[in-house]
Amino acid sequence: MQASVKWCGNKTFLGLSNTGHNIVMDGNGGAHAPSPMEMVLMGAGGCSSVDVVAALEEGNQKIVSCEAQLSAERREQAPRLFTRINIHFVVKGDQIDESLVAQAVKDSLEKYCSVCLMLGAGVEMTHSYEIQQTN
Numbered sequence: 001m002q003a004s005v006k007w008c009g010n011k012t013f014l015g016l017s018n019t020g021h022n023i024v025m026d027g028n029g030g031a032h033a034p035s036p037m038e039m040v041l042m043g044a045g046g047c048s049s050v051d052v053v054a055a056l057e058e059g060n061q062k063i064v065s066c067e068a069q070l071s072a073e074r075r076e077q078a079p080r081l082f083t084r085i086n087i088h089f090v091v092k093g094d095q096i097d098e099s100l101v102a103q104a105v106k107d108s109l110e111k112y113c114s115v116c117l118m119l120g121a122g123v124e125m126t127h128s129y130e131i132q133q134t135n
Contacts, residue, residue, distance in 0.1 A: 015039075037074070040115075041085065045070045047115040048087050048108045048127070055104035056091070063093035064134060082123045087116075089129040096131045105129050 002018040011027035013036075024033040034042065045068035053066050066089060073084040087109075091101055105127045109116055116125050 048113040051108035092132040
């Protein structure tokens, strides 16, 4: 995997993925675009969401939506590393099996999510979930 990041002036940067996608990042605390740390947080949510949705689909669950709500705490002083991250999943569907959701969320955090596992060595990573039935 490769990527590049180009400085565009001021504190704005353009990231280019090896698959040809662009993302603007703002090094000024996210005033005009996501900050690099916000990108890391969203990356953790995206990566974990892929795992959870895949596991629930493999378990034949009739999900209609899955939202990862992320909250994080950071150190006050530089380097302003994440110290805690919680990913709260809101899974909506018909007759969702809670045990499958609990297992999918747990497995993502402990086994499959590459981003969470990389962060996990220095960050307290937690997951939580809720199920909203559609009928």
